[in-house]
Amino acid sequence: xxxxxxxxxxxxxxxxxxxxxxxxxxxxxxxxxxxxxxxxxxxxxxxxxxxxxxxxxxxxxxxxxxxxxxxxxxxxxxxxxxxxxxxxxxxxxxxxxxxxxxxxxxxxxxxxxxxxxxxxxxxxxxxxxxxxxxxxxxxxxxxxxxxxxxxxxxxxxxxxxxxxxxxxxxxxxxxxxxxxxxxxxxxxxxxxxxxxxxxxxxxxxxxxxxxxxxxxxxxxxxxxxxxxxxxxxxxxxxxxxxxxxxxxxxxx
Ligand code: BGC
Numbered sequence: 001x002x003x004x005x006x007x008x009x010x011x012x013x014x015x016x017x018x019x020x021x022x023x024x025x026x027x028x029x030x031x032x033x034x035x036x037x038x039x040x041x042x043x044x045x046x047x048x049x050x051x052x053x054x055x056x057x058x059x060x061x062x063x064x065x066x067x068x069x070x071x072x073x074x075x076x077x078x079x080x081x082x083x084x085x086x087x088x089x090x091x092x093x094x095x096x097x098x099x100x101x102x103x104x105x106x107x108x109x110x111x112x113x114x115x116x117x118x119x120x121x122x123x124x125x126x127x128x129x130x131x132x133x134x135x136x137x138x139x140x141x142x143x144x145x146x147x148x149x150x151x152x153x154x155x156x157x158x159x160x161x162x163x164x165x166x167x168x169x170x171x172x173x174x175x176x177x178x179x180x181x182x183x184x185x186x187x188x189x190x191x192x193x194x195x196x197x198x199x200x201x202x203x204x205x206x207x208x209x210x211x212x213x214x215x216x217x218x219x220x221x222x223x224x225x226x227x228x229x230x231x232x233x234x235x236x237x238x239x240x241x242x243x244x245x246x247x248x249x250x251x252x
Pocket of ligand 1: 064065066067075077078104105106107130134135136137150152162
């Protein structure tokens with residue numbers, strides 16, 4: 001089965017049709033710059049453009065950088081207040097004239113990694129952390145997702161951890177890899193004190209440069225870079241159309 005996966009991010013909105021049995025993209029990815037301000041109507045317009053680009057009429061899985069419950073966006077730390085409380089499943093389904101299923105972006109990346117990437121076949125507690133504009137998290141036990149964990153908002157020295165250790169901080173403060181690794185180590189220690197994962201997968205653009213700085217990271221758990229890089233969100237969003245528990249239950 002092929003599903004159109006769409007990944008809404010702070011700088012770009014990316015899409016590709018995904019074979020959900022293999023996790024492979026069946027056509028090249030297409031990216032459109034995120035409108036600024038990223039208001040719901042403007043972002044929905046880009047999602048419609050992407051659906052049209054692929055001449056798509058089937059199911060769509062879509063990510064969102066905030067808490068998503070039953071298709072409603074409940075927070076939007078990096079996209080803005082107008083998103084809070086919206087039924088985005090309904091909005092996008094109406095605008096695209098295709099059934100759209102929304103999920104948190106890090107949860108999507110985690111699903112894809114656990115199914116096809118660095119966490120494939122792994123049991124126990126697996127935690128994916130995405131280091132980007134913010135910090136996203138996806139927590140799994142024996143392959144089952146606990147959605148919306150939001151570990152980027154744990155407090156680290158009096159601030160949201162994502163304001164101390166997201167990849168954006170490295171860019172803004174022009175930190176060396178060593179300086180950035182120290183911040184990430186502090187964050188990983190905080191997370192490990194609370195969760196004791198067996199495997200931590202680090203995603204986001206900085207994971208593509210793992211050879212430059214992963215040797216500076218220290219964790220109790222095994223630590224791996226994400227395997228699917230830029231496509232994890234698209235692939236995971238497509239998978240979610242099949243897995244979303246409230247949809248599955250209401251279908252039965
Ligand atoms: C949001 C998360 C999201 C993460 C990465 C955080 O600010 O609260 O929901 O997964 O950024 O985009």
